[in-house]
Amino acid sequence: MTRGWRGFFRRIGISGTMLLVLGTTSLFAEFLAPYRYDAVRFDLPYAPAVWPTFGKGGLVVPVLTLRDPVRRRYVPSGQTVPLRFFCRGEAYTMWGLVRSTRHLVCARAPGRLYLMGGDLFGRDVFSRLLYGMRFSFLLSLIGVAISFSIGTVVGLVAGYAGGWTDRILMRLSEIVMAVPALYLLMGLRSIVPYGLSSEAITLIITGSLAFIGWASLSRVVRGLVLSLSRRDFVLAAVGAGASPARIIFRHLLPNMSYYLLVSVTLSIPAFIVGEAGLSFLGLGLSEPHPSLGNILSESQSLETMNSAPWLLASGGLIVLLVVLFNRLGDVLREASEEMEGRGRGPS
Amino acid sequence: MIRAVLLRLSHMALVLLGIVFLSFVMMDFAPGDFLSQMAMNPQISPRVIAALKEQYGLGLPFFTQFLHWMWALLHGDLGYSFSYHVPVSDLIGQRVPMTLLLTVSAVLVAWGAALPLAVYGARRKGGLVDRSLLSFSYLSISVPSFFLALLGLLLAEKTGWFPIGGARSALSAQATTGDRFFDLLHHLVLPALTLALGSFGVLYRLMRSSVLEILAQPFMTAARGRGLLERIIFWRYLFRNAVNPLVTLFGMELGGLLSGAAFTEMIFGWPGMGRLMLHAVMTRDLYLVMGGVLMGAILLLLGNLLSDLMLYLLDPRVREGA
Numbered sequence: 001m002t003r004g005w006r007g008f009f010r011r012i013g014i015s016g017t018m019l020l021v022l023g024t025t026s027l028f029a030e031f032l033a034p035y036r037y038d039a040v041r042f043d044l045p046y047a048p049a050v051w052p053t054f055g056k057g058g059l060v061v062p063v064l065t066l067r068d069p070v071r072r073r074y075v076p077s078g079q080t081v082p083l084r085f086f087c088r089g090e091a092y093t094m095w096g097l098v099r100s101t102r103h104l105v106c107a108r109a110p111g112r113l114y115l116m117g118g119d120l121f122g123r124d125v126f127s128r129l130l131y132g133m134r135f136s137f138l139l140s141l142i143g144v145a146i147s148f149s150i151g152t153v154v155g156l157v158a159g160y161a162g163g164w165t166d167r168i169l170m171r172l173s174e175i176v177m178a179v180p181a182l183y184l185l186m187g188l189r190s191i192v193p194y195g196l197s198s199e200a201i202t203l204i205i206t207g208s209l210a211f212i213g214w215a216s217l218s219r220v221v222r223g224l225v226l227s228l229s230r231r232d233f234v235l236a237a238v239g240a241g242a243s244p245a246r247i248i249f250r251h252l253l254p255n256m257s258y259y260l261l262v263s264v265t266l267s268i269p270a271f272i273v274g275e276a277g278l279s280f281l282g283l284g285l286s287e288p289h290p291s292l293g294n295i296l297s298e299s300q301s302l303e304t305m306n307s308a309p310w311l312l313a314s315g316g317l318i319v320l321l322v323v324l325f326n327r328l329g330d331v332l333r334e335a336s337e338e339m340e341g342r343g344r345g346p347s
Numbered sequence: 348m349i350r351a352v353l354l355r356l357s358h359m360a361l362v363l364l365g366i367v368f369l370s371f372v373m374m375d376f377a378p379g380d381f382l383s384q385m386a387m388n389p390q391i392s393p394r395v396i397a398a399l400k401e402q403y404g405l406g407l408p409f410f411t412q413f414l415h416w417m418w419a420l421l422h423g424d425l426g427y428s429f430s431y432h433v434p435v436s437d438l439i440g441q442r443v444p445m446t447l448l449l450t451v452s453a454v455l456v457a458w459g460a461a462l463p464l465a466v467y468g469a470r471r472k473g474g475l476v477d478r479s480l481l482s483f484s485y486l487s488i489s490v491p492s493f494f495l496a497l498l499g500l501l502l503a504e505k506t507g508w509f510p511i512g513g514a515r516s517a518l519s520a521q522a523t524t525g526d527r528f529f530d531l532l533h534h535l536v537l538p539a540l541t542l543a544l545g546s547f548g549v550l551y552r553l554m555r556s557s558v559l560e561i562l563a564q565p566f567m568t569a570a571r572g573r574g575l576l577e578r579i580i581f582w583r584y585l586f587r588n589a590v591n592p593l594v595t596l597f598g599m600e601l602g603g604l605l606s607g608a609a610f611t612e613m614i615f616g617w618p619g620m621g622r623l624m625l626h627a628v629m630t631r632d633l634y635l636v637m638g639g640v641l642m643g644a645i646l647l648l649l650g651n652l653l654s655d656l657m658l659y660l661l662d663p664r665v666r667e668g669a
Contacts, residue, residue, distance in 0.1 A: 171358070171361060171362060171365065172365070174362050175362050175365040175366050175369060178362055178363075178366055178644045178647045178648055179366055179369070179370070179640060179643070179644055180603075180605070180606030180607075180609075180640070180643040180644070180647070181606075182606060182609050182610075182621075182624075183606060183624055183628070183636075183639065183640050183643060186624070186625065186628040186629075187370060187373045187374065187628060187636070187640075188373065269489070273491045276491060276493075277491065277493060277610065280493050280610075281613070281625065296493070296494065296497070299497070300497070300614070302500065302501075302504050302511065305497070305500070305501050305504070306504070309501075312494075312497065312498075312501075315491075315494035315497065315498075318491055318494060319486070319489050319490050319491070319494065322488075322489040322490075322491070323485065323486070323489040326485070326488065326489060327485075
């Protein structure tokens with residue numbers, strides 16, 4: 001197997017590479033997005049996409065005027081503003097650390113760059129999608145980390161200890177799995193009062209999703225522990241008097257690490273879709289903060305779907321992320337099966 | 348065998364008890380109750396609120412409330428809905444048939460399409476049909492149900508082939524029984540199709556890989572070598588073995604019949620359990636929530652039990668092992 005960066009990219013495949021690109025892009029959302037997610041333009045509701053064109057002195061952005069406020073029909077006013085790169089715009093603090101006013105592109109008012117159209121308040125959908133995607137990434141990664149830790153510990157303890165410990169822990173996981181997930185999410189969400197800060201809501205959504213996720217993972221880990229415990233090398237270690245900690249950390253965990261990686265990757269889509277679903281119902285992140293779900297929920301009415309079909313793009317982005325994570329999981333699984341096949345060979 | 352089923356049933360009872368307790372704790376933890384919305388209304392005097400609180404038993408300590416509810420449940424009484432002012436069992440009884448109509452028809456469509464197509468695709472592995480169906484199922488797995496339902500709504504609006512939302516037309520009350528039936532069917536098509544599309548992918552992929560595995564088995568070659576009829580090879584050797592892993596999935600689908608369509612119901616305005624539950628959770632209609640969760644959980648557990656039983660009947664290896 002090739003080593004180094006090229007080997008890494010080959011192993012994660014096209015899907016993994018694309019996910020890395022999307023993730024990195026969303027990390028720099030403040031710099032890359034032309035506008036802040038809550039920068040409104042009340043004079044431009046549901047503005048259509050406005051792309052830069054070549055004009056006087058390089059790239060320019062045409063200025064729109066609202067011709068018909070009822071049907072929201074726009075016409076170009078003939079006026080243009082220059083499109084500038086690495087320019088100074090609205091101030092932001094990236095990751096709570098870096099203060100800057102630099103943006104990749106800007107178009108000064110009265111012009112406005114709408115790469116994918118605008119929403120009811122004239123906010124730039126492209127910028128909001130970038131921020132929303134970052135939220136999805138962060139939430140699913142943190143959520144997976146939580147559910148993964150709980151699931152692994154519970155599964156290890158249940159599988160290794162056996163007996164009553166095993167029975168009680170597995171009944172617990174059954175309870176969590178037997179409540180319909182959406183009801184459980186809605187119930188958990190209602191524990192927290194409305195009108196909290198977005199950080200608190202993020203925390204509670206992540207926690208609820210992780211609370212549902214650990215159960216199935218713990219059963220997977222338990223099954224792996226049970227099957228590995230019958231293998232010769234574990235029996236030999238037990239016979240040689242190795243401590244449980246040594247057996248768990250030196251023999252069991254390393255042997256299931258790849259399998260765990262695969263199941264973690266495949267469980268990320270549930271977090272992305274879960275968050276989007278909650279926000280879609282209005283139970284998740286609330287305005288003006290963007291999430292893929294609440295951007296999609298803006299296009300719930302048929303009227304909006306007709307006048308601003310580009311809001312459906314957030315649904316497309318959810319699908320893209322889910323496809324990529326599913327594909328990455330499959331690629332990793334195929335790679336691990338290949339490795340196993342080779343390991344069983346001559347040695 | 349009977350012992351095993353009884354053991355499973357007792358486990359189920361324990362799990363159910365855990366579920367209702369967990370849900371009750373959750374509803375109790377949440378700040379406020381059904382009356383807090385009313386209490387903010389200046390036109391309702393605090394005395395009325397207090398009287399209602401007394402009447403609904405919302406002021407009682409947590410364990411007393413739980414025991415009261417459990418006691419009523421053992422007598423087949425699910426309690427009373429605060430917001431609809433009717434017994435919870437009546438409400439659920441009205442909504443469950445609608446949800447079942449939607450989900451059962453979706454399951455029938457999905458299974459009816461996926462199984463034959465998967466057998467066909469696996470037999471011509473790598474062919475055009477197989478490859479396009481595989482990519483299609485990838486997409487079907489990845490599209491969230493709420494997005495698919497939105498797209499369906501858009502389709503209905505653009506083409507005018509299907510009614511937009513709801514389960515009945517406005518005038519259907521005066522129509523004849525036959526017309527009413529077709530009207531309902533017309534409303535059913537789109538939500539059922541979007542639901543079926545969502546579950547098609549998993550089914551196709553699972554059945555396809557299962558058929559491929561069986562096709563590679565030596566007993567298939569042996570059966571061919573003995574010159575058995577193609578029909579017998581197909582039904583008795585291929586299909587019967589290949590459908591095994593799907594039985595477990597069938598149990599899971601059965602469990603999702605009541606709660607799995609929630610998003611689709613909400614977007615299409617289908618008057619089923621999903622919408623009822625969302626409303627109940629939002630308005631803190633305690634006993635309605637508990638009733639819905641209980642029904643959903645019972646169905647899920649029953650589905651698991653049924654699939655295990657079916658596996659036991661279908662697969663002699665499971666029977667010997669037990």
